[in-house]
Amino acid sequence: MQKIKAVIFDLDGTLANTLLLCIQAFRKSVEPLINRSISDDEIIATFGPSKEGTIMALAPNYYNKGVSDYLHFYESLHEMCASPFDGIK
Template sequence: MNKTKCIIFDLDGTIGNTLPLCIAAFKKAIEPLAGRVLSDKEIIATFGPSEEGTVRALIPAQYERGIEDYLRHYRDMHAMCSAPFEGMTEVLDYAKDRNVRLALVTGKGWRSTEMTLDIFDIRSYFDVIETGSPLGPRKVQGIRSVLSQLGITPEESLYVGDAPSDIEASREAGVPVVSAAWAETADPELLRSFQPDRLFLTIEDFKQYMEQAVQ
């Protein structure tokens, strides 16, 4: 195993349990403008682009209002998830203490990403932050940008994410991938079917693996 010099994290469902918050904020913002009730499944089906893409898909005629309402509700409701998953800050501390470079590649838009990083008080851990695009998924480009900026090879890095799309993006970028299955929103069996390099059900198990990978 190559020594891991860089760990790239997803945000929602990986660092914190923010997916329920996202869905709740979308419902609160979009349902009044759409004049109907939205299911969780309908909202999740639009994920890939940033939240701007979700709003454009569901209420294109009221795009600007929808975005601003979403961000306002996202911030106001963030008490639903006021801290990272238990043990995650210790993971970040351990990596930083051993000079492992940390990066964030998320599909979230930059404004909601900044809100969450500030509320979690973890922004300073990350050397590079790549956020999503309203035009469509860009995790492959985000991962490649991180490696380019930090001067690290794909084999020396690791992506940690909770979705099948994270596995696919990592494979395309040539980066080893760990599936984070510790969130209530994760589907471990579905993730296993995509054959990640490793899958962990708890942050503690991931931390033990990481301690070996960064030696």
């Protein structure tokens, strides 16, 4: 029997309800780059394969800065998600 070396958990939407956190992080990172407001629906419409894909869809001319800023805001806004979903220890 082979030993398990690692277990990877998906945090966003699986262990914790981080939808509002993700939306805020995208908004804070992208709006200053594209000089306009973006709605929750506009952000959510880009969700799919990756956070990088969302930045590419919303601010393709500022991809590197957008990804860097998103990761910064994602970390700094984590207090919005103080606990995991019910039943997750």
